[in-house]
Amino acid sequence: MRIVVVAGGVGGARFVRGVREEVQRHRPGSTVDVIVNTGDDWWLAGLRIAPDFDSMLYTLSGQNDEERGWGRVGETERVSAELHAYGVAPEWFTLGDLDLGTHIARSAWQRAGATPSDVARRLQERWPLGVTLHPATDEEVDTHVQLAGDSAGEVRELHFQEWWTRYRAALPAARFVQHGIERAVPSPGVLDALLDCDTILIAPSNPVVSIGTVLAVPGMVEALTAEAAPIVGVSPIIGGSSVRGMAEACLSAIGVQTDAAAVARHYGLRRDGGLLDGWLVGLEDATAVDALESEGFAARAVPLWMRDLDTSAALAAEALDLALALRP
Amino acid sequence: MRIVVVAGGVGGARFVRGVREEVQRHRPGSTVDVIVNTGDDWWLAGLRIAPDFDSMLYTLSGQNDEERGWGRVGETERVSAELHAYGVAPEWFTLGDLDLGTHIARSAWQRAGATPSDVARRLQERWPLGVTLHPATDEEVDTHVQLAGDSAGEVRELHFQEWWTRYRAALPAARFVQHGIERAVPSPGVLDALLDCDTILIAPSNPVVSIGTVLAVPGMVEALTAEAAPIVGVSPIIGGSSVRGMAEACLSAIGVQTDAAAVARHYGLRRDGGLLDGWLVGLEDATAVDALESEGFAARAVPLWMRDLDTSAALAAEALDLALALRP
Incomplete structure (x- = not known):
């Protein structure tokens, strides 16, 4: 089974870890390709930083700080203190020492001509993840x-x-x-991964600034919906509030309610020119299932809380099961 | 008294610390400007590194590792280990974490348009040194x-x-x-410092790859010798061997003996189109004084070993005394 996941950073990484686990347990031989949001990327102190990609990299390689929820485990901030003293990095952004190694490597490779996709490959050479991460686009569209x-x-x-x-x-x-999003195209790895894939999962990441920025890449929605593969999303909203992050502020800016069904409607129904075939909501939002079904979404209420590897894998299994059921 | 010193890295920094000490003790109100070798500078992992400048900066600000002889005190190498794992930095070059802060700041500033002279000023804003450091040139002529x-x-x-x-x-x-040295010119701060200065000291740094690369900047020797200020050098060779570093290998490459008098002759006598008015050799080389004097150098044998601040300051006092005696 060839699985593609569209995802943001920390929450997306947790979901992808669940997909990987489910695949390793029950669907051996499957491949998992992840289209990672690049909208959060930025230049800081002359270094190219890709927070969502690195969250994926660290989480899936077991290098992430589980207690803090992000960054590398055993992290220190000695360089960062120097950068603050020199006034080249803002105090409000944390740059761990180990993390800086990744930023320096990425920046050096990019300055030597590598694309973000090339960088992604090299980073994954160090840490084989069992899945393949692709930046959504190689264009710089922060x-x-x-x-x-x-x-x-x-x-x-x-x-x-x-x-x-x-x-x-x-x-x-x-x-x-x-800015410049009109020049962007999906990265080569994204298009390769989508070709003849079996299912596409939309992770429970921020619908606006994570999934939304991936979908904003010209040609991305067309590439996702060009295949016969069912597209199943997982709600990032449970019981009217976002699982993590500050999605409310993003949703309200684009006039979408912080509500599981509202997010599905925001993504839209595929047969009406939108994105989704199926949509998973939390048990807390089970009452929304009927309305969604009547609108054409294949909707199910399942346990959405990813508390650990088992609950994450179980959620991934639900998403894959729904996708399989929707296969033409 | 306006004093200018031409110097390389670690050994030069030790000498400049002596000059600063001597000035603070006995010549208050004097200024010390240092023309620092930039030939050792290089790009590593996309970062601009200026080893001689940073040795000066750390030594004169009391941040250097006295035990190891170079780098920052209390240094760690966590980022470096990451860079090795990613294969973007060679194992044979040490990059300390604190030191990397300086490299990242320098690189960020330079990429934002700052010249090496601008960077030098900003670094010294963090650590006022009591002397002013100037890169020999703003051109990149590694x-x-x-x-x-x-x-x-x-x-x-x-x-x-x-x-x-x-x-x-x-x-x-x-x-x-x-490469490209023909395009280089002395940095603006160098020219300002030399204008109407009272004395110029040549530190006991490597005559080939430290002092030699400073002197190779087109217009540098002319700028140094344009003033009436006496030019007094300190031998980096004591008793036929170099005080520190591997100067022999450099001297032999250019066909100069590892010998205090030979280095003076290599720099040349100012009145014959060379650099020097005076030359200090070690007590171990006292027998060379007469020959040098007969050739026109104002030569003296003095204790050259800079074992601590006092001996460094005493050496600086000898150099300044000789310069004062040579004033027209």
Whole structure:
């Protein structure tokens, strides 16, 4: 079985870990390719940082700090203290020493001509993950946030990372923009992975700034929906609040309710030109299933909380089961 | 008194620390400007590294590792281990974590348009040194080593750092080259410092790959000798061997004996179109003084070993005394 997952960072990594586990347990011989959000990427102190990709890399290689929930285990911040003293890195963004090794390697390779896809391959040569990670696009289309201005005509814009990490998404966002997105195309690995794949899963990542930025790459939705493979999404909203992160602030900026069914409708029904064939909601949202089904979504209520490897694998199994049931 | 010192890295830093000490003790109100060798600089893992400048910076700010003799005190190498694992930095070059902070800052500033002189200023804003360091030139003219080839016509060339650090200067060198040196000019701070200065000291640094690369900058010797300020050098050779480093390998490549008097003759007598007015040799080389004097050098035999701050300051006092005696 050839499985493709569209995912963001930390939450996406947890879901992909579950997919990998489920595949290893029950579907040997299957492949898992992951289309990773690149909208969070940015340049900091002359270094190219890819937070979602690195969260995937560290989580799937067992290098992540489980207690903290992100970054490398056993991390220190000696270099970061120097960068703060020199004033070249903001205090509000954490740069671990081990993590910096990845950023320096990525930046050196990219400056030597490697694409983000090339970099992704090299990083995975060090740590074979059992799945294959692909940046959604090789174009640099970092997400920026346009704030709701006080006075008409005034637009203040900041990089997504500053809005998200420094301001904890507390400044009301009017719009998310990816400058130059019109030039972007899906990365070569993404297109290869989608060709003749059997199922496509949408991880329970932020629908706006993680999944949304992947889908914003011109040609991405067309590539995802060109195949016969069913597309099954997992709701990142459980019982009206986001599982992790600050998805509410992102959803409200684009006028979508923080609600499992609302997110499905935002992605849209594939047969109506949208994305989804199926949609998994939490047991807490079981009452939404009937309405979704009547609208054409193949909807199921399942346990959505990924508390550990077993619950993550069980969720992946539900998603794969639904996809198999939807196969033409 | 306006003092200018031409210097390389670790040994030069020790001498400059002595000059600073002597000035603070006995010549208050004097200024010390240091022209620092940039020939050892290189790009490593996409980062701009300036070993001599940083040795100066760390030594004069009290951050250097006195026991090891170089680098930052309390240094660790966590990032370096990552870079080795990714294969982006050679195992034979040490990159400390704290030191990497400096390299990342320098690289970020340079990529944002700052010159090496601008970077030098910013680094010294963090650590006021009591002296002012200037890169010899803002041009990138890293030293390369052409090896003595086995067969005629075959020239193998490597960066100075690889020859020096990896091969410990053990591969016979045929020639030292700085590609693009013809485009280089002394940095603005160098020219400002030399204007109307009172004395110029040549530190006991490597005459070939430290002082020699500074002097190779077009216009540098002219700028040094344009002033009335006496130029007094300190021999890096004591009793026929180099005080530190592997100067013999460099001197032999350019056909100069490892000998205090030979180095003075290599620099040349200023009135004959060379560099020096005066030259300090060690007590071990006192017998060379008469010959040097008869050739026109103002030569003195003094204790050259810089064992601590006091002996370094005493040596600086000898150099300044000789310079004062030579003032027109």
